[in-house]
Amino acid sequence: MGFDSSEPEQRRRLQAALTAAQVSTGDLWLYYFGIGGSVGEYEVEAYLQGLLSLPELQRDLLAMAANELFNDHAGPRAPYADELGSEDPPRSEEP
Amino acid sequence: MIKKYPLDELSTALGRIMGLLLTEEKVDHAVQHLSRAVRDSIPGTVGAGVSILDPHARPVSSGFTGSVVERADALQYELVQGPCLTAWATQESILIHDVATEARWPNWSAAVVDFPIRSVISTPLIADGQAIGAMKIYAATPGAFEDATAALMELFASPAATLLSHIQTAETPERISAGLQSALFSRDLINRACGILMERHTIAEDAALQQLMRQARATCSTLKEVSAIVLAGVASHPRRGSSDGLR
Numbered sequence: 001m002g003f004d005s006s007e008p009e010q011r012r013r014l015q016a017a018l019t020a021a022q023v024s025t026g027d028l029w030l031y032y033f034g035i036g037g038s039v040g041e042y043e044v045e046a047y048l049q050g051l052l053s054l055p056e057l058q059r060d061l062l063a064m065a066a067n068e069l070f071n072d073h074a075g076p077r078a079p080y081a082d083e084l085g086s087e088d089p090p091r092s093e094e095p
Numbered sequence: 096m097i098k099k100y101p102l103d104e105l106s107t108a109l110g111r112i113m114g115l116l117l118t119e120e121k122v123d124h125a126v127q128h129l130s131r132a133v134r135d136s137i138p139g140t141v142g143a144g145v146s147i148l149d150p151h152a153r154p155v156s157s158g159f160t161g162s163v164v165e166r167a168d169a170l171q172y173e174l175v176q177g178p179c180l181t182a183w184a185t186q187e188s189i190l191i192h193d194v195a196t197e198a199r200w201p202n203w204s205a206a207v208v209d210f211p212i213r214s215v216i217s218t219p220l221i222a223d224g225q226a227i228g229a230m231k232i233y234a235a236t237p238g239a240f241e242d243a244t245a246a247l248m249e250l251f252a253s254p255a256a257t258l259l260s261h262i263q264t265a266e267t268p269e270r271i272s273a274g275l276q277s278a279l280f281s282r283d284l285i286n287r288a289c290g291i292l293m294e295r296h297t298i299a300e301d302a303a304l305q306q307l308m309r310q311a312r313a314t315c316s317t318l319k320e321v322s323a324i325v326l327a328g329v330a331s332h333p334r335r336g337s338s339d340g341l342r
Binding site: 036061068 | 275279281285286289301304305308317
């Protein structure tokens with residue numbers, strides 16, 4: 001089973017935004033759950049590790065949760081799927 | 096006195112799922128064992144105690160090696176003064192060379208004057224920068240402890256506080272409750288807004304949620320805010336017919 005072409009990029013930038021804002025996976029998940037997210041914390045953790053593929057809607061909800069969580073932060077935003085060019089080739093893993 | 100929080104049972108259940116809570120029994124066991132370990136490890140100690148305090152300096156969980164320690168400790172909370180409360184409040188270890196001549200806590204010193212307690216060290220339990228309680232040791236003779244003893248206590252206190260901060264029974268549900276309560280509230284709000292859009296536009300659940308997300312992004316609002324607007328629109332038109340312009 002493969003990833004959507006923009007998925008690794010979206011995940012990587014979500015991860016970067018979380019790290020910059022020092023938001024834990026648990027806090028992200030609770031907020032994501034609070035805005036209607038339907039995937040469990042365990043799966044979200046696996047997604048962030050690049051071990052699990054999530055549907056676009058759930059990925060976007062995670063991005064939205066992150067962006068709403070660090071609304072007053074100057075750090076990087078988490079991108080939505082439609083903001084990422086789907087033309088870039090699917091990347092395997094960053095070092 | 097145990098304060099009940101809304102969603103108490105749910106947050107306690109969630110806390111257990113998240114592995115943050117142990118039973119009260121286990122906490123009491125932990126502090127009991129810790130007080131014994133401290134007493135047996137520090138030379139000259141005749142009694143030791145460990146107390147976990149809530150933010151209002153009320154003890155929520157305590158362990159003692161004997162009734163004298165327990166009574167001396169209880170007096171601190173009754174009199175609202177004493178070395179443990181000061182250690183907790185200032186986040187610094189307190190060393191008393193002789194209770195009989197100690198002037199910092201006159202009421203407490205006077206109350207324990209007949210106890211077999213002359214030397215005291217009290218060390219705060221600090222986890223994540225927050226004092227969650229204090230550990231104390233007592234000796235029957237004056238001058239039994241020195242600064243190095245306090246340093247030894249602090250070595251004990253640091254890992255103990257980190258572990259105990261995860262098994263507090265009184266605080267954790269409160270902390271979880273606030274986050275969970277707001278998550279459930281907003282999830283409910285957003286789901287209701289989705290339901291309205293599904294009916295209004297004859298669309299599936301995912302499409303309704305996507306529509307709300309687009310709306311939020313376009314207006315730089317949160318998902319909760321755009322959902323609240325959808326709900327408010329319905330509430331203010333309780334009897335609107337199918338011919339209004341909102342469809």
